[in-house]
Amino acid sequence: MNDLAGARHADARGGPRWRTRALVLAVLLAVPWGVTGLVWKREHDRASVQERIALAHGLALHAAELRDTAPAMARNLGLAAVEIHSDEQTRAGLIDTLVGMHSDVLSPDASGEVVLSDDGRIALAGGDELGVWDLTTWLEPKIVDKADRIAVLKDRREGLSMTALSGDGRTVLTGGGVGDTVVWDLTDPAKPIRVAALVGGKNAEDANSVRAMALSRDGRTAAIADLGGDLIMWNLTDRSHPARLSVAKLRSSSVVRDLRLSADGGIAVISYDGLFNNGAVAIWDLSDPSRPVKSADLGLPAGKYARATVMDADGHVILVGNAHRAEIWNLDDRSHPVRTAALDVPFTDLYGMAVTSDGKTALLAGPSDSAILWNLSDPYKPARLAALKGYTREINSVALGADGEVALAAGPGGTYLWDLRGLAEVVADPERAACRDNPGTEISKADWARYTGGADWSDYKGEDLSDALAVCAIRRGSL
Structure with a gap:
């Protein structure tokens, strides 16, 4: 009896400890598995x-x-x-892909350049023969049969062809390496009128050898740069009787590559090719077009020169492009331009650039089958928006409407149009x-x-x- 009671007493005392030990052991075994x-x-x-x-x-x-x-x-x-x-x-x-689905072939003919009016309605594109296009039907999706070009400017000369179009789309300059610069009245885009010719600079051997040209938004001020390095300013208020305002010497031992005017014609950005690639970009104050004054040079890296330049309407934002790179400059102080950022672009060179009037959207293109849209709203932090793809060959020239709703690209593969009116929504939420x-x-x-x-x-x-x-x-x- 005593032995049995003792065993029961031992079980009573050891039972809980045994159960605790078993539980701990189970937990220890379960942890590695867990x-x-x-x-x-x-x-x-x-x-x-x-x-x-x-x-x-x-x-x-x-x-x-x-x-x-x-x-x-x-x-x-x-x-x-x-x-x-x-x-x-x-x-x-x-x-x-979504942006590309809103593109169309404006013309399959090879084009050396393309320009666009501020409202995105009138486009000029071509080479030796310059076509005039009314884009109204092209921007209306419900219209299936798009309008062909409505006119041709046939007075193109042999040599380097260039075109400038005023922002209001009413005045056109055409010219080239040889021959006078022709002034056209495009008040009726379907019936262009040749109204005058601008004779070249003061050096006989360089006269009529145009290197670059530009027009103010209202078409009343024209700037011509010739082979001799002269900048000739013209008053086109009366387009039938242009008045030469001034001739200024630009830069010795250099050839002008590009010339841009602000909307009011008060600022010019001029880029040069120099000896041994010693190029430069200069800012000229044209507030008094009878007395142009150079206000600053942009500090480009040694051995670099601008392949293309572009400026917003107010002359506060400038883009300068060369191989693989485009720089943004702030021109609030015309005497002291400030570099704010650089865009790394996938091109071995930059052939064409365009910017909206407010300077917040830029379009860059080079020897490839696409152009890149950039958001410059924050000039210190530019952001890629989209690539305009679908072009068949390298792009030589691009254009943007003032509000960024229309884009054009031109080159050997023809001229393409993109309707960008829904771009903001697509970029914000493509899904x-x-x-x-x-x-x-x-x-x-x-x-x-x-x-x-x-x-x-x-x-x-x-x-x-x-x-x-x-x-x-x-x-x-x-x-």
């Missing part, structure tokens, strides 16, 4: 994320390849890429813009297999049992 499970889940989630990213980037690449031949499929694949994994690469690809305009966008099962390499689309369809993937309803998952 940690292992957490590690496995973390690695599984990480692998899933990487698979989604790889799939999204692959779809974005396919979309880029299809922009020219199958734009609708490019949009669908680009949208799917952003829905699956939204990052800088997939968003930029979708933006470029929303694509789904708003195309709510029923789908990718068939066959196309999904083709462009994803056979990826299981059940991860992205959710409960949808149809044979097509509704792109705007792709299940994002937990990333």
